[in-house]
Amino acid sequence: MSRTHSAHLLALASATALLASAPADALIVYDPTNYASNVLQAARALEQINNQIRSLQNQATSLLNEGRNLASLPFSSLQALEAQVQQTRTLLTQAERLAYDVRQIDQAFSSRYGTVSASTSNAALVEGARDRWETSVAAFKEALKVQAGVVGNLDGTHSILNALLSRSQSATGALQAAQAGNQLVALQIRQVVDMTAVMAAASRAQAIEAARGATAEAEGRARFARFVKRGPRG
Known part of the structure; x- marks a missing residue:
């Protein structure tokens, strides 16, 4: 037996002896x-x-x-819209001589418009005609002021509209989209208010002028009746 073979046998025997002497839990299974x-x-x-x-x-x-x-919309046009509506209302309340008041209008038409008595003096007729003419002029002036105020709101309306459209397109949630939509509706309502004010002022001026014309015709008939009653002078 060679020396090398003997060494291998000795190593194998040693390993076997170590395994035999090792505890059971040290074995890997x-x-x-x-x-x-x-x-x-x-x-x-x-x-x-x-x-x-x-x-x-x-x-x-x-x-x-x-x-x-x-998330709330980080933009509000309500204050600007309210200011524009208030401006239009202020222009309407500044009506001179004949206000937008049912009682005043009724009293004015009872005293200054309508029938004219044939016994009314010429001086009274002239004074009444002048008063009605001044009222008509004031009404047309106020109608033009209201129209000018509404036209002046157009720039602000354009700016608010652009801002709201931009905010609505970039809305990040349902609340922002709803708020932008509500403000657009408010803008449309304000425009309707402006148009109503313009129509009211223009119609008022036309009605006053028509009343003035009707009263002038009544004055003409009263003067003619007085002339016929007195007869031509020699």
Whole structure:
């Protein structure tokens, strides 16, 4: 037997003796069934963790969307619109001589317009005609002022409209879109108010002028009746 072969046998015997003397729990035993069960449990645990992560991500996305939907529109045109409406109302309340008041109009038509007595003096007829003419002039002047005020609102209307359209297109949530839409509706209502004011002022001026013309005809008939009653002078 060679020396090398003898050394190999000696090493093998030593290893066998060490294994025989080692404690039982120091031995490593591979169990395929147990390994497969552990891998399956780890995979299931990982899947649960991934599901929890996805659930948290969905909740975070939902909260972000709710925050966007509840975010208020960082622009308000209501104050400017209210100021423009108030300006138009102020122009209407500045009506001279004959205001937008049912009682005043009724009294004016009872005293200054309508029938004319044939016994009214010439001086009174002239004074009444002058008063009615001045009232008509004032009414047309006020109608022009209202129209000028409404035209002056056009630049502000254009600026507000552009701002609202820009905000509505860039709205990040339902609340911002709704608020932008409401302000656009308010802008349209203000335009309707302006047009109503213009029509009211113009119609008022035309009505006063028509009343003045009718009263002038009544004065003419009264003067003619007085002339016929007195007869021509020789």
